[in-house]
Amino acid sequence: MKNTMMMSAMLAAFWTLAAPAALAHEGAHKTAATAISTEEQLFGRQGDPANVTREIRVEMSDTMRFTPSDVAVKQGETVRFVVHNKGKVMHEMVLGTMAQLQEHGAMMRQHPGMEHDAPYMAHVKPGATQDIVWQFTRAGDFNFACLVAGHLESGMKGALKVGGKAAPDAAAAPRSEGEVRKVDKAAGKITLRHGELKNLGMPPMTMVFRAAEPAMLERVKPGDKVSFVAQKVEGIFTVTEIDAAQ
Ligand SMILES: [Cu+2]
Structure with missing residues (x-):
């Protein structure tokens, strides 16, 4: 009997304590939506x-x-x-x-x-x-x-x-010359009017390339004369290096 009463008292105490704690948890959970989860998924x-x-x-x-x-x-x-x-x-x-x-x-x-x-x-x-x-x-x-x-x-x-991170060896590919026509940072793409792309067997033309690194698109703007390396990465024409022409 005494034990039961103690249990009841303890439970009452528990709920008294637990109730605000539960509310606090609710609040914490809401702000957790803005905190960055470190939980690793298969896909990132x-x-x-x-x-x-x-x-x-x-x-x-x-x-x-x-x-x-x-x-x-x-x-x-x-x-x-x-x-x-x-x-x-x-x-x-x-x-x-x-x-x-x-x-x-x-x-x-x-x-x-x-x-x-x-x-x-x-x-x-x-x-x-x-x-x-x-x-x-x-x-x-x-x-x-x-x-x-x-x-x-x-x-x-x-x-x-x-x-994957493994890109073809850009240093081994020949550089090409061109002029920037358009930079699409949102899509990670760049349009270049270029001379012959010897390694890709392509004649001079204007083409849209994927930028291997988003930072590349910060370095150049339409009208810039550039020296670049174009390679096929996973079947997509990609600029793997780009610099202002010398
Ligand atoms: Cu739907």
Whole structure:
């Protein structure tokens, strides 16, 4: 009896203490949304907005499509996805492996009212825009999908290719001459009017290249005469070195 009473007293004390603690936890959880998680996923980790090197705008529509549906990034890069819902129903962009996305999607179908939130997803109301800042720490082929019930099944998914750091040896490739026509920092691309690209067997022309490093696009501007190295990296014409022409 005495023990029971003590237990009750202890429980009462526990709840008295626990209640404010639970409230404090709730508050802490809300602010945690702005703190950067260090949890490592197969496809990377939450990125620090201060380290964003590239911004990729992704549109979601009621035709169950992402635009673009193919995204290529480099290992180590921190990307800000600016996710816009141009439709009239809720959509979301969730990053992951296809297996994870399908599993997650199955759970969403079982619990349709479930609200989920994680740094690798943006749950976006019609007409709204939300960001995902993500650092791609591992190379590989990943995906993104909308896990609103039925959307993934209707084809609302995209491919996310994280290229490895190993680039072809730029020092061994010949340099080419050209002039900068356009710099697209958001897309990580540069348009060059160039002379012959001997290593690629291409005649002089104006071409769009991917920039191997976002920093390259900070060093040059349209009209600049440049000396550069162009190589094919994972099948994509890429500028792996660029400098002002001597
Ligand atoms: Cu959707």
